[in-house]
Amino acid sequence: MKAIIRNGDGGPEVLQLSEVPPPQTTQTQLLVDVKATALNRADLIQRRGGYPPPQGESEILGLEIAGTVAGMGVAVTGFNEGDRIFGLVGGGGYAEQAVIDYRMAMVIPEKWSFEEAAAVPEVFFTANENIFTLGQLAEGETILIHAGGSGVGTAGIQIAHHAGARVFVTAGSSNKIENCKALGAIAGINYKRSDFATEIERLTDGEGVDVVLDFIGAPYLARNLQILKAKGRLLQVGLMGGSATEIDLGMVMRKRLQIIGSVMRPQSLDEKIAITQRFVQRWLPKLKAGTLRPVIDSVYPLAEAREAHQYMEANRNFGKIILKI
Ligand SMILES: NC(=O)c1ccc[n+]([C@@H]2O[C@H](COP(=O)([O-])OP(=O)(O)OC[C@H]3O[C@@H](n4cnc5c(N)ncnc54)[C@H](OP(=O)(O)O)[C@@H]3O)[C@@H](O)[C@H]2O)c1
Numbered sequence: 318m319k320a321i322i323r324n325g326d327g328g329p330e331v332l333q334l335s336e337v338p339p340p341q342t343t344q345t346q347l348l349v350d351v352k353a354t355a356l357n358r359a360d361l362i363q364r365r366g367g368y369p370p371p372q373g374e375s376e377i378l379g380l381e382i383a384g385t386v387a388g389m390g391v392a393v394t395g396f397n398e399g400d401r402i403f404g405l406v407g408g409g410g411y412a413e414q415a416v417i418d419y420r421m422a423m424v425i426p427e428k429w430s431f432e433e434a435a436a437v438p439e440v441f442f443t444a445n446e447n448i449f450t451l452g453q454l455a456e457g458e459t460i461l462i463h464a465g466g467s468g469v470g471t472a473g474i475q476i477a478h479h480a481g482a483r484v485f486v487t488a489g490s491s492n493k494i495e496n497c498k499a500l501g502a503i504a505g506i507n508y509k510r511s512d513f514a515t516e517i518e519r520l521t522d523g524e525g526v527d528v529v530l531d532f533i534g535a536p537y538l539a540r541n542l543q544i545l546k547a548k549g550r551l552l553q554v555g556l557m558g559g560s561a562t563e564i565d566l567g568m569v570m571r572k573r574l575q576i577i578g579s580v581m582r583p584q585s586l587d588e589k590i591a592i593t594q595r596f597v598q599r600w601l602p603k604l605k606a607g608t609l610r611p612v613i614d615s616v617y618p619l620a621e622a623r624e625a626h627q628y629m630e631a632n633r634n635f636g637k638i639i640l641k642i
Contacts, residue, residue: 320334321412327365329623332364337377342390345392345418347393347419348389349382349415353384353640353641354642355379355381355439355639357380358557359582361626364378371582375409378408379415379640380439382406384402386402404421405589405593418590426601432639432641441600448530449480450595452530452552455482457483458483460484461544462487463537464557465497468636470486470497474486476609477501478501485505496635527550529544535556535562536562538551538562539562542564542568545572550574553577554579611637615634616638616640619641
């Protein structure tokens with residue numbers, strides 16, 4: 318089969334379309350003819366040699382797939398060849414074929430394209446797990462979502478807004494902020510022009526927010542804690558700005574704050590099945606009904622994975638970048 322492989326660690330130029338052996342299924346896996354996959358920020362880190370796949374997972378990039386069932390292990394139940402499915406994988410998406418445990422595979426709603434389906438798993442799972450399962454965001458509460466125009470941001474804004482929360486965002490351009498407002502954010506802060514903490518204090522009459530979803534890390538940590546209300550929750554989900562800094566732990570104690578970190582990829586199969594189920598129960602029906610939608614920025618052919626990586630690395634996307642196979 319054809320797949321994008323990494324010819325060493327480095328920039329987008331290391332990505333190369335090559336012929337590789339197809340994956341073998343275990344007893345509980347489906348073999349999938351992949352029709353679409355999507356980029357995630359983690360792919361850029363893996364391409365440079367970081368964020369290795371968990372043991373037993375494919376070395377090929379790609380954390381989510383949409384396609385048709387082409388075969389299956391002996392213990393699989395409930396699926397037939399030709400079924401249209403999508404889901405989260407530990408790796409292997411940038412390829413003509415991939416494998417997925419059948420308990421993590423979801424049937425693609427009839428009206429959806431493969432591209433739409435591939436845009437959903439990683440960002441909606443991440444947003445739901447962090448904002449609700451870990452962050453316990455409740456109706457009427459306030460949340461600040463950094464990098465509102467990221468794939469995860471575009472999912473997070475929609476589900477938090479749908480749950481009745483008041484959503485603030487940061488983003489690097491007025492265009493991205495307007496797009497975030499169209500998804501349900503009530504206000505946006507261009508972090509390149511103003512200090513987000515000062516702006517949040519102004520926008521909330523000095524009250525601050527209940528929850529912060531952060532992907533930037535070190536340079537934002539002190540300010541994230543500063544703008545949290547008493548009993549506020551900081552969800553640390555990315556470190557695009559760096560990982561090491563100092564904070565005043567006194568503020569964490571006085572305000573009874575919680576700092577919660579998480580990464581999806583290394584979690585156990587059982588945990589990922591549970592994550593899939595929570596998404597299927599709460600948000601898949603809303604996506605099927607069109608109340609929520611995957612936000613797709615652009616679609617590239619698999620052979621142009623390099624160009625797609627350059628585009629993401631330049632922070633130009635609003636929502637998901639898809640690779641079509
Ligand atoms: N922990 C997990 O399980 C998990 C799962 C999925 C994703 N993530 C993390 O979630 C984040 C978003 O991922 P994604 O794939 O949705 O990203 P994405 O679509 O590539 O969007 C990232 C956006 O973040 C902004 N940004 C980049 N560097 C920045 C910086 N130093 N300071 C402020 N803003 C910056 C840029 O938008 P602007 O134009 O606004 O600057 C960029 O377009 C990443 O950190 C990723 O690693 C974590």
